[in-house]
Amino acid sequence: MSKIRQIAKALTSTEEPFDNIRMPRFGSRSRTGITVNRDRALRHAAVWACIRNRAEDVGKLPARVVEYQGTERLRRESPPWLQRPNPETTTFELFERTSASVDSDGNAFWYVARDRLGRIAEVWPLPPHQTDVFRDPPKRGQTTINPKRFRYGGTEYSADEIVHFTGFSLPGRLRGLSPIEQHMHTLGLSIAAEEYGESWFGNGATPSGIVELPADAGVPDPEVLAEMQDGIARDHSGLANAHRPGILYGGAKWVPLTISNEASQFLETRNYQLRDIARIFRQPPHKIGDLERATFSNIEHQAIEYVSDTILPTVSRIEATILAAGLLDPGHHLKFNLGVLLRGDTLTRYQAYALAIQWGWLCPDDIRELEDLNPIPDGAGGTYLRPMNMIPAGWTLPSGDQTTAHTEAPA
Numbered sequence: 001m002s003k004i005r006q007i008a009k010a011l012t013s014t015e016e017p018f019d020n021i022r023m024p025r026f027g028s029r030s031r032t033g034i035t036v037n038r039d040r041a042l043r044h045a046a047v048w049a050c051i052r053n054r055a056e057d058v059g060k061l062p063a064r065v066v067e068y069q070g071t072e073r074l075r076r077e078s079p080p081w082l083q084r085p086n087p088e089t090t091t092f093e094l095f096e097r098t099s100a101s102v103d104s105d106g107n108a109f110w111y112v113a114r115d116r117l118g119r120i121a122e123v124w125p126l127p128p129h130q131t132d133v134f135r136d137p138p139k140r141g142q143t144t145i146n147p148k149r150f151r152y153g154g155t156e157y158s159a160d161e162i163v164h165f166t167g168f169s170l171p172g173r174l175r176g177l178s179p180i181e182q183h184m185h186t187l188g189l190s191i192a193a194e195e196y197g198e199s200w201f202g203n204g205a206t207p208s209g210i211v212e213l214p215a216d217a218g219v220p221d222p223e224v225l226a227e228m229q230d231g232i233a234r235d236h237s238g239l240a241n242a243h244r245p246g247i248l249y250g251g252a253k254w255v256p257l258t259i260s261n262e263a264s265q266f267l268e269t270r271n272y273q274l275r276d277i278a279r280i281f282r283q284p285p286h287k288i289g290d291l292e293r294a295t296f297s298n299i300e301h302q303a304i305e306y307v308s309d310t311i312l313p314t315v316s317r318i319e320a321t322i323l324a325a326g327l328l329d330p331g332h333h334l335k336f337n338l339g340v341l342l343r344g345d346t347l348t349r350y351q352a353y354a355l356a357i358q359w360g361w362l363c364p365d366d367i368r369e370l371e372d373l374n375p376i377p378d379g380a381g382g383t384y385l386r387p388m389n390m391i392p393a394g395w396t397l398p399s400g401d402q403t404t405a406h407t408e409a410p411a
Helices: 002-012 038-042 045-058 091-105 185-204 222-236 261-280 299-325 344-360 364-370
Strands: 063-068 072-076 107-114 120-124 132-136 148-152 155-157 160-168 209-212 251-255 332-336
Touching: 038 185, 045 091, 045 261, 045 299, 063 148, 072 185, 091 120, 091 160, 107 132, 107 148, 107 299, 132 160, 148 160, 160 299, 185 261, 209 222, 299 332, 344 364
Parallel strands: none
Antiparallel strands: 063 072, 063 332, 107 120, 107 160, 132 148, 148 155, 209 251
């Protein structure tokens, strides 16, 4: 190999191209001059609420293992790693951290430890910002794509050892797109507005008023001005001195100041940015405490849309990735029960249960399971009922005794 080719090979990286690298460690600089990274974004109240809401809602969903046999779905026992991923992590924390990693970095990683028989012993969530994803370049004449490989803590791992969950991404990318990195200018504007408010109230740059002296007063003595200023601040600052009457002399008068229109729009800017951040993470505004446009008539529908549009895509990604990684027995699938997020009030639930029992698609034991209750003893609650006053569509009562018409219905 020539020297030039040796140098070119040394400079060529087998890792991702520039558009696949992870979010810069120290963040990216937005147009406002604010540097936005994961840690700085998480200190923003709206970002924290968006990521935490989805993570906790995903973590609290019951995860069940099922097997499909024809049209029948059978519930199977969960594997040990799903019941207790590792000695330091619960199932709730495993899925909570997976969702939080995808929302903050666009990626989540699990390290799968196996015993000598190849069975899964432990599952550990890894910090996504410390995990690299790369792919070996194809050799000459190779028509297949090499599998992904990973690097964490200076050690390389294969796709059998690391499970990679990605958020929204584009074809050709090895990593998911980070919402924080993609919207650094939006977050930078909101962080800048927040810091502006901190500086405004912290420094008190806008006084409530000024003392105006008459034009013929001449140039006042600086010591007199300082004494007057200190006296006003001493006698009228603070809650204890609120509305205390004051006396000015020498023709001086108090001129109150009002906030300018530009300053008054500060709150409008912050409210708009709050809704903008909610849009980034597909969160209904009321989920992060913005009730300005919420009404009792639309909160319920927003909650349903939150489950279908925000939670369902996340859990579907997790289900599909676990299935593709082969973490369950052949034919088994992981299913999250989204019904716990759609529970209505007590009266509404009981009315729905009554309809389900009446029309025969739920039995009492099914309902008791949904309410976290034990089945009725001796199997008495496992019977499915159906109305006796219903007849097949298109069937007319035969002439004669109407009381026995139902018994003569065709089989």
